[in-house]
Amino acid sequence: MTTLTRKLLTGNAAAAWGARLAGVEYLPVFPITPQTEIIETLGRWTEAGEMDAKMVLLESEHSMLTAAGAAAATGVRTFTATSSQGLLYGMEMLYTVAGWRAPFVLVNVSRGLATPITLEADHNDILAARDSGFLQLHCATCQEVVDGVLLAYRLAEDEGVRLPVIVNFDGFLLSFTREPVQLPDADAAARFLPTYDAGALAFRSGHPVSEAVAVLGGTSYSYFRYEMQRAAETALDAFDTAAAAFENDFRRRYDAVECYRMDDAQTAFLMIGSYSTKAKAAVDALRLTGTPVGLVRPRLLRPFPEAALRKALAGVRGVAVIDQNLSMGKGGILHTEVASALYGTDNPPALVSFIGGLGGRDISEGEFLEMAAIAAKAGETGDVPPPRMLYSQSELRQMRKFQAIAAVEGAERLKEEAEEVAS
Amino acid sequence: MFRIRFHGRGGQGMKTASRILGTAFFLEGFEVQDAPRYGAERRGAPIFAYVRADKAPIYERGVIDRPGLVIVADDTLMGVSAAGVMDGVDAKTVLLVIGGEDPEIWRDRLKTEARILTLKSFVDEETSERPYVGAVCAGAAARLVGVVSKARLEEALTQELEEHGKTVISKNLGRAREAYDTVADDEGIIIDVPNMPPAEPSPPDWVDLPLDPADVASPSIYATATSVQVRTGLWRTMRPVLEPDLCKKCVWVCGSLCPDGVISADADGYPEIDYDHCKGCMICVVQCPPHALTAVPEGQAQGEIEAAEGAPP
Numbered sequence: 174m175t176t177l178t179r180k181l182l183t184g185n186a187a188a189a190w191g192a193r194l195a196g197v198e199y200l201p202v203f204p205i206t207p208q209t210e211i212i213e214t215l216g217r218w219t220e221a222g223e224m225d226a227k228m229v230l231l232e233s234e235h236s237m238l239t240a241a242g243a244a245a246a247t248g249v250r251t252f253t254a255t256s257s258q259g260l261l262y263g264m265e266m267l268y269t270v271a272g273w274r275a276p277f278v279l280v281n282v283s284r285g286l287a288t289p290i291t292l293e294a295d296h297n298d299i300l301a302a303r304d305s306g307f308l309q310l311h312c313a314t315c316q317e318v319v320d321g322v323l324l325a326y327r328l329a330e331d332e333g334v335r336l337p338v339i340v341n342f343d344g345f346l347l348s349f350t351r352e353p354v355q356l357p358d359a360d361a362a363a364r365f366l367p368t369y370d371a372g373a374l375a376f377r378s379g380h381p382v383s384e385a386v387a388v389l390g391g392t393s394y395s396y397f398r399y400e401m402q403r404a405a406e407t408a409l410d411a412f413d414t415a416a417a418a419f420e421n422d423f424r425r426r427y428d429a430v431e432c433y434r435m436d437d438a439q440t441a442f443l444m445i446g447s448y449s450t451k452a453k454a455a456v457d458a459l460r461l462t463g464t465p466v467g468l469v470r471p472r473l474l475r476p477f478p479e480a481a482l483r484k485a486l487a488g489v490r491g492v493a494v495i496d497q498n499l500s501m502g503k504g505g506i507l508h509t510e511v512a513s514a515l516y517g518t519d520n521p522p523a524l525v526s527f528i529g530g531l532g533g534r535d536i537s538e539g540e541f542l543e544m545a546a547i548a549a550k551a552g553e554t555g556d557v558p559p560p561r562m563l564y565s566q567s568e569l570r571q572m573r574k575f576q577a578i579a580a581v582e583g584a585e586r587l588k589e590e591a592e593e594v595a596s
Numbered sequence: 597m598f599r600i601r602f603h604g605r606g607g608q609g610m611k612t613a614s615r616i617l618g619t620a621f622f623l624e625g626f627e628v629q630d631a632p633r634y635g636a637e638r639r640g641a642p643i644f645a646y647v648r649a650d651k652a653p654i655y656e657r658g659v660i661d662r663p664g665l666v667i668v669a670d671d672t673l674m675g676v677s678a679a680g681v682m683d684g685v686d687a688k689t690v691l692l693v694i695g696g697e698d699p700e701i702w703r704d705r706l707k708t709e710a711r712i713l714t715l716k717s718f719v720d721e722e723t724s725e726r727p728y729v730g731a732v733c734a735g736a737a738a739r740l741v742g743v744v745s746k747a748r749l750e751e752a753l754t755q756e757l758e759e760h761g762k763t764v765i766s767k768n769l770g771r772a773r774e775a776y777d778t779v780a781d782d783e784g785i786i787i788d789v790p791n792m793p794p795a796e797p798s799p800p801d802w803v804d805l806p807l808d809p810a811d812v813a814s815p816s817i818y819a820t821a822t823s824v825q826v827r828t829g830l831w832r833t834m835r836p837v838l839e840p841d842l843c844k845k846c847v848w849v850c851g852s853l854c855p856d857g858v859i860s861a862d863a864d865g866y867p868e869i870d871y872d873h874c875k876g877c878m879i880c881v882v883q884c885p886p887h888a889l890t891a892v893p894e895g896q897a898q899g900e901i902e903a904a905e906g907a908p909p
Contacts, residue, residue: 181615181622181630289815292635346657350631351618447657454655457791535658540800566801576812583818 182354184347185210187315188280188340190354191322192252193224194362195278199251200228201240205259206292207344208282212254234263241277242270245337246384248371250326251277256344257284257298264301270337271306272397273384274404275374276329277337278322279307283446284344285532293533294343296446296498300506302339306401308408309474311445312342313431315352317472320425323357326366327415333407343447345533357423365422405476412473429478431470432485434460438467440549441486441522442541443511444495445471448530452495455541466545471507479514486515489522491552493544497530504528504560523551529563536563597650597789598626598741599660602733603681604669606634606641609730612756613669614645616734616772620744620752621649629654640830642679649741652791663689665786666710667737669729671695674702685710690785692736694718694726713782718775728771735772742784746776824873828856832876835897840866842888850880850889 182190188211192200200219202212218224231237234255244251255263260281281299285291299309310325312318318340325338342348357365376382388394412429420426431449434456435441442452449470459466469485469492471478486492496505503509508526515521525548529536540563551557600617604610611632618630632645646660661684671693673679685691687709693702696719699712718732719725726732731753738744753772757765807813845865858870859880867880867889881889 181619181628183631345631345633350629350657351615352629352654353622353627450655451657454791457655533658535661537661537800539798543800543802561802562805563800564803564805566803569803569805579816579818586818 181351184315187318189214191319197252199244201237203237207348208256234259238263238266245275245277246376248374254280256282267305274335278325279339281341282348291532295531299341308338310340331411346447429473430481433468435467439465440491443469491523491548493548495527526560600647600665601663603644610645613730613733615756623748667692667733731768731772732775735775739776739779741786829872834876834891836889837892
């Protein structure tokens with residue numbers, strides 16, 4: 174019988190608990206807002222001897238990811254965390270260590286990217302890592318963060334997969350927000366994640382291995398890249414198996430695609446991340462008025478659970494795909510991915526693309542209700558409106574005020590410079 | 597659902613207030629979400645924190661746009677529009693201001709239909725200081741929502757301040773209890789609002805963004821040295837102070853090692869520290885070869901300066 178301990182934890186604390194309960198032994202770290210609280214928490218635990226792990230502060234995310242990959246290649250269970258600019262700074266090594274086929278878990282706390290620099294959440298950082306070979310799990314609650322880290326190790330260490338996994342959650346909205354979290358019992362977690370049998374992953378100074386190898390000619394190169402694709406495809410079943418084991422052990426179910434009130438839904442919200450719970454609130458509100466609306470949320474973004482998505486959207490007429498990211502010159506990344514997953518299916522739903530929540534911009538209840546209405550209409554008529562970037566008249570008015578000030582400042586400066594030249 | 601927002605300045609304990617109230621709700625059997633909201637600023641900057649509590653799972657996220665209760669720890673924030681104290685405040689909101697003015701004055705100034713309560717007794721008349729104002733805010737909020745017992749409030753406060761030790765807990769407990777008792781007449785004034793769609797949902801006033809010229813649509817600042825105007829010295833908790841008798845005038849040491857470049861040589865060759873921008877990292881104190889720089893707690897240093905200059909009336 175596992176003891177049930179429910180306590181208020183931030184997303185960051187939940188991530189740290191995930192690493193602790195996973196029995197992580199090595200922690201290469203580098204601080205960055207809004208992730209730092211994770212490594213501070215782990216630092217306190219290792220310092221106090223509450224967690225038997227070695228923490229090393231590296232000089233950058235690039236080195237941090239290299240150290241994580243190298244440690245994973247020795248078969249040691251490794252955890253690290255970053256965010257935003259840090260993830261981008263380590264991007265070269267993200268692609269590199271994924272090819273080593275050594276499993277570890279990286280937590281990314283999503284934060285919008287420069288320029289302009291900002292602190293609050295959107296998903297352009299994590300989606301920049303989409304094609305790196307890391308698998309991606311996306312969380313919507315603090316509970317999912319701690320559970321997601323445990324699931325991620327099980328997935329990464331699966332014999333057929335052996336790829337690193339990123340567990341992603343939103344800065345501020347989860348990182349600094351406390352919610353009730355049921356912490357998995359430590360013994361049960363240890364049973365779910367027994368000591369990693371690393372097999373051939375046994376890099377030692379006495380048994381050196383070269384990892385950053387070069388190959389010339391496309392034949393060898395293609396083979397290794399195709400094998401990563403095969404491993405990532407295998408991860409779909411491996412995730413289902415891991416999630417089933419998790420449900421058996423902890424009584425919490427994590428499907429690769431979460432469906433909320435989708436049974437008879439004609440219209441659906443489709444999105445990832447923590448704002449998806451706001452979509453649930455909107456679904457509940459609309460259901461009170463008898464509107465058949467639901468939410469579809471991919472937890473797994475890599476591998477992309479296409480079959481599960483097709484199943485979830487079968488019979489749905491209109492879908493509001495809400496992207497908290499923007500690929501300039503194309504649009505919402507999730508929209509593109511979902512459209513490709515539905516290509517060639519019979520009677521696919523109308524997909525209406527919305528961009529919102531960039532840099533943590535709120536998506537209001539009124540906006541959710543409106544998006545549902547637009548998607549429902551597109552489903553009925555088959556006329557799909559162009560993508561909508563969520564922005565209000567009042568927001569634009571505020572920007573125009575700032576710009577008016579900037580224009581005056583700029584004009585004054587030009588005048589001063591002209592006067593200096595004249596004198 | 598209960599939706600409560602605390603407004604104050606960095607250092608006044610708004611995050612702690614939200615956590616005390618959040619934990620108190622949680623101990624009473626509620627689902628809870630609590631969070632602080634701040635940017636890169638630290639002490640003195642306007643910040644807010646919020647609590648949602650409900651018997652059902654909470655799906656709302658982020659800022660509270662329909663607050664049932666707004667508590668303002670520092671009434672000087674009422675005039676700071678960027679602080680957003682009045683965001684979403686309407687006739688259904690209760691606004692509790694810790695400050696010396698009467699409710700009628702705020703009602704008149706703010707032109708609001710919100711119900712306004714004020715707590716005068718928690719502001720020191722002489723110094724205008726608000727000791728343990730975070731605990732005051734949490735204590736008052738706990739009573740106003742009407743579903744948190746005093747015992748649970750005390751248990752929550754003790755949990756949240758555990759690492760600060762018995763003295764701090766006991767002083768905060770005193771203030772929280774006092775606030776809890778003071779607002780007794782208004783117990784339960786904040787209503788547990790059922791989760792219903794708004795009667796008249798306000799459709800978003802979306803706009804199609806026009807293409808602006810690139811020099812308008814690039815985030816440039818048309819002025820130089822703007823960062824000088826940001827007084828990062830307000831972040832400091834420890835102040836490096838020079839003992840001139842010990843100083844060997846090797847300013848290239850402290851001046852070069854200062855990561856913020858705020859140490860320069862004065863006319864006599866002594867290091868001069870720009871306290872408006874010194875963040876108090878203490879690298880100079882550690883590196884000074886003759887140990888002529890010492891670390892003094894900022895509060896103590898300011899007290900000594902005020903005493904030397906004659907305390908303000």
